[in-house]
Amino acid sequence: MKVGIIGATGYGGLELIRFLHHHPEVKNIELFTSSDEGAIFSSKFGHLVTIHDTPLQKITIDSLAGLDVLFTSTPSGVTSSLLPPLVGVGPKLIDLSGDYRLKDVGVFEKWYNKQPAPKHIVEQSVYGLTEWNEKNIQSSHFIANPGCYPTAVLLSILPLIKAGLIDPHYLVIDAKSGVSGAGNKLSQTTHYSETNENFSIYKVNEHQHIPEIEQAIELFANVKTKITFNTHLVPMTRGILATTYAPVTEGVSNEQLTECLMETYKEHPFVRIVTSVSLMGTNRVKGSNYCDIFVKVDERTNRATIVSVIDNLVKGAAGQAIQNMNVQFSLPQTLGLDVIPLFI
Numbered sequence: 151m152k153v154g155i156i157g158a159t160g161y162g163g164l165e166l167i168r169f170l171h172h173h174p175e176v177k178n179i180e181l182f183t184s185s186d187e188g189a190i191f192s193s194k195f196g197h198l199v200t201i202h203d204t205p206l207q208k209i210t211i212d213s214l215a216g217l218d219v220l221f222t223s224t225p226s227g228v229t230s231s232l233l234p235p236l237v238g239v240g241p242k243l244i245d246l247s248g249d250y251r252l253k254d255v256g257v258f259e260k261w262y263n264k265q266p267a268p269k270h271i272v273e274q275s276v277y278g279l280t281e282w283n284e285k286n287i288q289s290s291h292f293i294a295n296p297g298c299y300p301t302a303v304l305l306s307i308l309p310l311i312k313a314g315l316i317d318p319h320y321l322v323i324d325a326k327s328g329v330s331g332a333g334n335k336l337s338q339t340t341h342y343s344e345t346n347e348n349f350s351i352y353k354v355n356e357h358q359h360i361p362e363i364e365q366a367i368e369l370f371a372n373v374k375t376k377i378t379f380n381t382h383l384v385p386m387t388r389g390i391l392a393t394t395y396a397p398v399t400e401g402v403s404n405e406q407l408t409e410c411l412m413e414t415y416k417e418h419p420f421v422r423i424v425t426s427v428s429l430m431g432t433n434r435v436k437g438s439n440y441c442d443i444f445v446k447v448d449e450r451t452n453r454a455t456i457v458s459v460i461d462n463l464v465k466g467a468a469g470q471a472i473q474n475m476n477v478q479f480s481l482p483q484t485l486g487l488d489v490i491p492l493f494i
């Protein structure tokens with residue numbers, strides 16, 4: 151397979167390269183740039199010397215046409231105008247940005263404050279939450295890869311909502327991310343001296359992943375709901391830990407919640423249900439495509455605490471994107487992704 155990456159110099163792009171390099175079906179990786187055409191890739195990234203000594207290419211429709219699959223890992227607002235000429239005619243497309251996730255273009259415009267992609271193009275994309283949308287992904291040429299926070303949250307709560315074990319109308323979700331979630335561009339809030347020894351909340355009640363999570367709950371569990379969702383920045387590089395608090399349906403036990411999660415994901419290699427909280431942590435999934443989930447009912451309040459962890463750059467971005475490519479090409483989902491987490 152001949153694969154292209156637009157946004158190769160970003161964090162998501164670098165992770166795509168790391169995994170695709172080991173993918174047995176990928177024979178060629180072409181790297182594209184909007185800002186540094188001709189630069190030798192490894193001259194920018196020393197860890198890739200002797201591995202990717204290829205020049206960065208200019209993005210043109212002609213240069214993309216011969217690819218089998220194109221990953222776009224660009225800031226929001228870029229692919230809304232870049233991809234429409236390629237949809238349905240060029241390579242299979244997997245977009246890691248938020249530009250095609252929200253089906254209502256008015257909702258995209260409101261939460262991202264950016265010009266949306268044309269509605270008829272957005273309608274052709276399939277939401278790439280792999281474990282929940284495999285059939286549609288397999289038959290699609292155009293995947294909108296989920297956001298990092300929605301991936302962590304949805305994998306943990308969808309089975310319980312769908313089975314009627316928790317009340318979906320009072321969900322309170324508290325999520326924390328490492329700083330790489332904000333990408334590689336410099337900014338005041340991600341500056342070392344502002345993040346080191348600091349733990350902060352941001353985008354209070356205004357995070358762009360709120361409508362994405364609500365849309366997916368409706369799509370996969372057939373429930374219309376409004377969530378409370380807040381995000382925090384943790385002084386670490388990688389990882390998301392998301393905690394959801396949800397009322398438990400009358401008479402439902404802790405064991406039933408755990409069994410439901412285990413049953414849902416028994417055939418899914420990247421989702422692990424953890425039964426001891428001492429085994430949970432972002433370092434248990436770091437560098438890997440795993441999502442680990444733990445649930446415990448507070449019998450005093452009859453609320454469940456549902457916890458999930460992912461690596462934002464892997465299951466939250468590049469890893470899930472490659473998992474989706476595998477599904478699109480009818481390959482085993484684990485191909486190229488079968489790595490043990492870093493842990494330390």
Ligand SMILES: NC(=O)C1=CN([C@@H]2O[C@H](COP(=O)(O)OP(=O)(O)OC[C@H]3O[C@@H](n4cnc5c(N)ncnc54)[C@H](OP(=O)(O)O)[C@@H]3O)[C@@H](O)[C@H]2O)C=CC1
Nearest residue numbers: 157159160161162183184185223224247298331333334462
């Ligand atoms: N970081 C994360 O954990 C996650 C990120 N995402 C989403 O994935 C996308 C990429 O994120 P991330 O890798 O962190 O971002 P980065 O900011 O690290 O990298 C984005 C890359 O996009 C390229 N780029 C910028 N402007 C343009 C343009 N106009 N046309 C083409 N390419 C452009 C740049 O490369 P160059 O200058 O060489 O063109 C840049 O290196 C974003 O939409 C993000 O929201 C999704 C899930 C998780």
Ligand SMILES: CC(=O)N[C@@H](CCC(=O)OP(=O)(O)O)C(=O)O
Nearest residue numbers: 226247248297298327328331332
């Ligand atoms: C830590 C941090 O800043 N994370 C980013 C995640 C960005 C992302 O994935 O946003 P898209 O919807 O544009 O893909 C954020 O919270 O906005």
